[in-house]
Amino acid sequence: MRFLSGFARFWWDFIVGDDWRIAAGVVVVLAGGALLVVGTAAPDGLVATLTALGILLVAIGSIAAAAMKAGRP
């Protein structure tokens, strides 16, 4: 049991790292992209552009949160 929890912890630390918002944000944006693919007839180019913009926003949000934590808004 201890081995399993240590194993899970290792992969969590490796993939999610010290800012869970990046992983969560990427998953949410890609889920939004998947909804566009499944539920609409949006062309590929539009889905790709909107998803890429969402990912850029995730990056900006994560950097801004880290900067505010460091005391520099």
Added chain:
Amino acid sequence: MGVVAATTLASGVEFVEALTIVLAMGTTRGWRSTWAGVGAALVALALITALAGYALQSWLPEALLQLVVGTLLLIFGLQWLRKAILRAAGLKALHDEEDAFASEVRAAREAGDERRLGLDWFAFVVSFKGVFLEGLEIVFIVITFGLNADSIALATLGAAIGGAIVLAAGFALHKPLARVPENTIKFAVGLLLSTFGTFWAVEGLGWFAPDDASLSWPGGDLALPVLLGLWCALAVATVRLLSPRAHEVG
């Protein structure tokens, strides 16, 4: 041959970090248990990479493979890029191998003397974790650069050359390689991982479409340099905005 040079450089940084940990353990706690940890990590890495690679390639349709690999690269790349931007803006201490070495040596001296399976358990576990973690990062680098150049073999060769150079230099000097411009190289690798991660993760969304085919970017592969340009622009803009000079009152 560009892929060999790029992979040599990028994976070399990870080898430098692993070397620092191994040197700290070996010189402080003894080499036998340290080498045992390094060997166990290399075996575990080889097994995981082979199994995961085989399973992913054999069982997953192309679009789902792009989605899985792209998402992992993207999360991983954004973590690197975020740290690199914060370091460049002066909001996070620069990675320093001499500091890292000193801190590992301190921890090794303060640790207890637990023995398991005839090994110094602290030296074994720290060496294992260090080599395994940095090794996984090298696997990510090889996948990214290798798939982009359509040659995993050349990317693997680049990583092997990077490892050989770092190991030879490290063991000849017998001290951490502090002069390697790690922060700059990590910035560049973070940009590349984020670019390819975005490209593949979005292509992989096609797995949700009825025909199961990868999504197409406007302009096809030309979207890659555009994405790289966007990530570079974001990085430069945030570093400028967050650096201390931007906050000086004129």
